[in-house]
Amino acid sequence: MRSNDRLCLCTIMPLLVLMVGAVQALAAAPGQGDCTGPDADRTIASCTSLLQQSGQLSPRVKVAALNHRGVAYVRNRDYDRAIADYDAALQIAPNHASTYNFRGIAYRLKGDHDRAIADYSQAIRLNPNYGLACGNRAFA
Numbered sequence: 001m002r003s004n005d006r007l008c009l010c011t012i013m014p015l016l017v018l019m020v021g022a023v024q025a026l027a028a029a030p031g032q033g034d035c036t037g038p039d040a041d042r043t044i045a046s047c048t049s050l051l052q053q054s055g056q057l058s059p060r061v062k063v064a065a066l067n068h069r070g071v072a073y074v075r076n077r078d079y080d081r082a083i084a085d086y087d088a089a090l091q092i093a094p095n096h097a098s099t100y101n102f103r104g105i106a107y108r109l110k111g112d113h114d115r116a117i118a119d120y121s122q123a124i125r126l127n128p129n130y131g132l133a134c135g136n137r138a139f140a
Contacts, residue, residue: 035068043072063089063096070102079110097126101133108140116140 034046047069054062066089073082086103089096104119120137123130 035065040072040075044069044076047072059092063093063099066092067099067102070106074102074106074109077109079106082106083110095126097123097130097133100126101130101136104133104136104140108136113140 034042035050037043037046047065050057050065051062051069057065066085070082070085070089073079073085083103083106086099086106089099090103093099100119100123104116104123107113107119108116117137117140120133120140123133124137127133
């Protein structure tokens with residue numbers, strides 16, 4: 001197994017820590033189910049179900065659900081789907097530094113270090129005090 005194929009605690013923990021704000025947004029959403037849960041497959045199913053109600057959801061909840069589902073896809077090593085969710089979240093909230101960091105993680109794990117560094121750099125431009133993005137950029 002190549003090093004960029006492994007999911008380690010150093011990758012998952014920053015994702016989980018960053019999701020705290022998203023959990024708060026989703027907690028108020030009706031029918032959020034397991035969209036914030038620890039099981040990746042249940043998270044994907046629940047977030048997908050929630051996103052199907054997109055006309056009833058605030059932009060903040062949509063971004064949170066897309067980010068949660070993206071993290072679950074990363075945990076399942078489905079990096080292309082994760083990146084697609086992060087792309088969709090950035091269409092809604094183009095200045096969301098955490099989403100750039102999330103997408104950078106997916107790109108790094110996929111082996112695309114140049115795109116990962118670009119995303120981490122954008123996250124840092126948006127939030128110069130974003131220590132996780134700085135560390136991720138150095139790691140990439």
